[in-house]
Amino acid sequence: MLDRLPLDLRDALADLPAPEQDALARVWVLAEAAAPAPPPFAPPPVEDLLARIRPSTLPLAHDHAPARRARLRVRTWARMGALLAVAALAAVAVTTWTARPSAPSTAATEVAAPGQKRTFRLADGSTVVLAGGSTMQASMGDTRRVVLTGEAFFDVAHDATRPFVIQARDVTVQVLGTAFNVRAVSGRPAEVGVVRGRVAVSRGTDRVELTPGEQTVAEAARPLRVVPTAHEPGAWRTGAFYAENATLADIAAEVGRRYGTAVTVEPSLEDRRWTLALPSAPSDTVVLDALAGPMGLTVTRTAEGVRLAK
Amino acid sequence: MHALSVDDFRQWSLDLQASDDRGFAALYTATSPALHRYIHSITRDAEATNDVLQELYVKLWNVRTTIDPDRSLKALLFQMARNFALNHERAKRRRASDPLDDHAEPADSALPADALLDTNQVEDRLRAWIDELPPRRREAFCLSRFEGLSHDEIAKAMDLAPKTVNNHIVLALQTLRTRLAEFDPSFRLDA
Numbered sequence: 001m002l003d004r005l006p007l008d009l010r011d012a013l014a015d016l017p018a019p020e021q022d023a024l025a026r027v028w029v030l031a032e033a034a035a036p037a038p039p040p041f042a043p044p045p046v047e048d049l050l051a052r053i054r055p056s057t058l059p060l061a062h063d064h065a066p067a068r069r070a071r072l073r074v075r076t077w078a079r080m081g082a083l084l085a086v087a088a089l090a091a092v093a094v095t096t097w098t099a100r101p102s103a104p105s106t107a108a109t110e111v112a113a114p115g116q117k118r119t120f121r122l123a124d125g126s127t128v129v130l131a132g133g134s135t136m137q138a139s140m141g142d143t144r145r146v147v148l149t150g151e152a153f154f155d156v157a158h159d160a161t162r163p164f165v166i167q168a169r170d171v172t173v174q175v176l177g178t179a180f181n182v183r184a185v186s187g188r189p190a191e192v193g194v195v196r197g198r199v200a201v202s203r204g205t206d207r208v209e210l211t212p213g214e215q216t217v218a219e220a221a222r223p224l225r226v227v228p229t230a231h232e233p234g235a236w237r238t239g240a241f242y243a244e245n246a247t248l249a250d251i252a253a254e255v256g257r258r259y260g261t262a263v264t265v266e267p268s269l270e271d272r273r274w275t276l277a278l279p280s281a282p283s284d285t286v287v288l289d290a291l292a293g294p295m296g297l298t299v300t301r302t303a304e305g306v307r308l309a310k
Numbered sequence: 311m312h313a314l315s316v317d318d319f320r321q322w323s324l325d326l327q328a329s330d331d332r333g334f335a336a337l338y339t340a341t342s343p344a345l346h347r348y349i350h351s352i353t354r355d356a357e358a359t360n361d362v363l364q365e366l367y368v369k370l371w372n373v374r375t376t377i378d379p380d381r382s383l384k385a386l387l388f389q390m391a392r393n394f395a396l397n398h399e400r401a402k403r404r405r406a407s408d409p410l411d412d413h414a415e416p417a418d419s420a421l422p423a424d425a426l427l428d429t430n431q432v433e434d435r436l437r438a439w440i441d442e443l444p445p446r447r448r449e450a451f452c453l454s455r456f457e458g459l460s461h462d463e464i465a466k467a468m469d470l471a472p473k474t475v476n477n478h479i480v481l482a483l484q485t486l487r488t489r490l491a492e493f494d495p496s497f498r499l500d501a
Contacts, residue, residue, distance in 0.1 A: 008461040009454065012476035024483040027490065028455070034436035035456040039350040043342040044360050046335050052364065053331065053371045119329050129328070238325060238333055280321060 001025040110136045112150070115260020117237070125157035126164065129237045133185075133257030148184050150257065153234035155179040156197075168192070171218045174200040180210070181233035185257070188250060190218040193233025231277070241281035248272045248308065251291065255306075259284035262305030269297070269310065314340060314384070323379035326370070334374075338367055341384075344457050345391045351452065352395035358402070362394045369394075388459065388467035392449075432490075439489045443482055450475050451482035 002010060002025050009028070013021045112118045112130040119129045123140045130136055134150020144164040146154075156164050156175045164175040168184035171192070178197020184190045192201050193215035200209045201216050201224060208216055208224045215229045231242045236258070243251050249270040252263035261284040274295060281287050288306060292299045300307045318340070325333025342363060349366075350359040369390065370377075377383065440448060450468060453459045454475075461479070465472040 006454070006458075006460070008476075009479060012461070012480055016480075023487055024480070027483050027487045030432065030490070031436055031440070031455055031486065033433045034440060036347070036351060036437060036441065036452065038347055039356065039359060041356050041360075043346040043363055046338050046342075049338055049364060049367050050331060050335060052368050053334070117328060129330070237328065237330060239321060280317060282320075282324075 001029065004029055108138055110138070113260065114257050122157075124159060124162070124164075127155040129153040129234070131236055131257065132260060148182055150185055151181070151183040151236070153179070153181045153237055169218070171201050171203045171224075174202070179234075185253070187253070189220065192216055192218075193229045195233055235279075239280050239282055241276060241278040241287050243274065243276040245273050245275050248274065248291075251276065251287075252308065255284050255287055259287075263288075264305065264307050266307075266309040269308065316382075319383040320379050323377045323383045326374035326377045327379070329374060334367075334371060341387055342367070345387060348388060348391050348453070348457065349395045351449070352392065353398060358395075358398055362391070362398050366390050366394050382463055382466065384459070385463040385466040388453065388457075388463065389469070392467055432494075435489070435493055436486065439486055440482075443485060446470075447478045447482050447485075450478040454479050 001022055002013075005013070005025055005028055013024060016024070110118065110120065110128075110130055112132050112134050114133040116132050117129065119127065121127050122138055122144070124144055126144075128136065128138075128146075129152060131151040131153075134148070134152060136149075136152060137147045139145050142162060144159075144162050146164075146166045148166055148168045154166070154175070156178055166173040166175070166182055168182050169190040171184075171190045173180075173182060173192055175197075178194065178199055180192060180194040180197070180199050182190070182192050192199065192210060194210045194212050196212055198209060198211050200207060201218070202208075203218055203224060206224050208226050210216060210226060213229055214226050215233060216224050216226055218224055230244055231240065235242060241254075241258070243254065246254075247270060248265045251274065252265050255261055255263045263284075272295070274291065276287065276290055278286060278290055281290075284306070288299050288308075291297065292308065297308050297310065300309065322333055322337040325337070345366065346359060346363055349362045350356075353359050353362065366387075370387070377386075440451065443451065446468070450464050450470070453464045453467065454461070459467065461472055461475045464470070464475045468475070470478075
């Protein structure tokens with residue numbers, strides 16, 4: 001009977017005589033079915049809650065370049081007030097942004113260093129989560145334009161009068177109000193995957209439209225193809241690490257961007273391919289362990305980074 | 311909340327820090343039923359329970375950048391639920407003591423008395439005896455037994471010493487055992 005008790009309750013009972021412990025354990029087990037009657041009504045739907053937080057879904061203080069802060073200030077004072085309230089919570093971060101040099105006001109450049117992940121809101125209300133080792137320039141004119149190197153997840157504010165266009169390697173992504181992931185890392189074909197809404201991806205005269213559950217991989221010298229997504233696009237935002245039949249060199253580069261760990265691979269292994277599906281990978285160790293064990297590799301950590309060898 | 315792991319809560323803490331409202335929605339979906347029960351056990355009032363529940367999650371969102379993923383988000387949620395519900399009760403009592411306010415209602419009791427008369431089901435009896443425990447003892451016991459909180463998490467949520475939590479839970483079990491033995495001496499509790 002005692003083995004059905006939680007550990008800390010077993011500890012709490014440890015000083016009592018054994019028969020008493022057994023009796024109380026029996027009461028504990030009997031009580032399982034005697035939970036108080038639940039409230040005769042349900043919690044409010046999650047949409048009610050999201051409606052209450054969305055107007056204040058503001059960038060974190062350290063997530064904003066001064067140029068766009070200035071524009072925000074001009075655009076809406078109410079938002080600025082809320083922004084200052086958030087900023088006050090993060091006093092350290094406030095110092096960082098006021099100390100930054102100012103950027104040209106037409107196109108703001110956002111950078112997430114390797115190992116970082118940054119979330120911010122563009123002046124049009126769209127949200128961007130920028131992955132580690134990525135750079136993005138945004139100019140919010142009559143056409144909202146973004147040039148992306150690296151990877152980012154976009155949740156674009158609907159505005160039929162102002163198209164939202166992303167340039168990523170050799171493809172152009174035109175957004176039709178929506179949430180999707182764009183991956184444009186060096187050495188790999190650009191990838192676009194949609195979570196909500198619809199986007200059009202084009203390269204030269206080639207053009208495809210994607211709906212939720214679809215992605216395109218813009219391989220060199222082949223027409224754009226629409227294929228089902230293997231994992232939810234942008235799952236990296238919540239700590240997942242996925243690699244589909246990727247070379248060790250590509251996985252090493254991804255670990256570098258994601259965690260800021262420089263990974264070198266023994267040249268003879270660079271082209272070995274592997275598939276990883278880790279729904280939660282909070283540190284580089286999780287990824288390297290999942291790789292090294294099954295592939296029979298040794299992982300050596302040095303001051304410069306990590307080396308993968310046979 | 312028995313089924314949710316430490317890793318789930320850790321991930322939600324990170325989502326909150328990253329202002330990820332989808333992670334926040336997932337957190338709400340997974341945790342709101344338990345907090346709803348807990349708040350209702352304090353307020354015993356439908357409207358107040360839903361109000362307090364929403365206030366709590368809005369507040370959590372507003373302080374999301376200060377969430378420490380290395381500390382128990384689960385304990386924090388229950389702690390906030392308790393404080394918000396008690397604040398609400400205090401405000402209600404202040405209104406109730408105001409002679410100009412004539413429609414302050416007493417909290418309705420958990421079970422109508424006559425719901426128990428025609429049954430000798432052990433479960434119903436136990437439910438009633440749990441309800442009769444001193445309020446803080448009942449609270450600690452229910453969080454442990456029905457919401458799966460550890461003694462440390464309960465201590466944090468209720469602002470008690472861990473030792474006091476142990477005592478409440480052991481005393482609750484002893485009370486229930488005595489009631490069971492009175493109700494039906496054939497319960498061989500010492501077997």
